Amino acid sequence: MSKKLHRISIQITPGQYELLKSSVRPGVSISGLIRKAINKYLKEEWDIERRDFVEKMMKDLDRLKEEAKKDTKVLL
Numbered sequence: 001m002s003k004k005l006h007r008i009s010i011q012i013t014p015g016q017y018e019l020l021k022s023s024v025r026p027g028v029s030i031s032g033l034i035r036k037a038i039n040k041y042l043k044e045e046w047d048i049e050r051r052d053f054v055e056k057m058m059k060d061l062d063r064l065k066e067e068a069k070k071d072t073k074v075l076l
Helices: 014-023 030-075
Strands: none
Touching: 014 030
16 A cells, blocks of 8 residues: 655755755655654644643543532532
């Protein structure tokens, strides 16, 4: 099963190009390095968003528990 890749064009600085070029070796292309960097960046961003979501949900849950306690006291 082959993955369809999309061709894009980016502009990088000469220094970035030289660093990428110096990292190329058999089986590792500049394109592969860029894809790997994009994946790492997106994973880190996703992990941050997921962590923030979980923290918000935990705060909401704590708030709901407190409201439930108050409602229970009113009923007693």
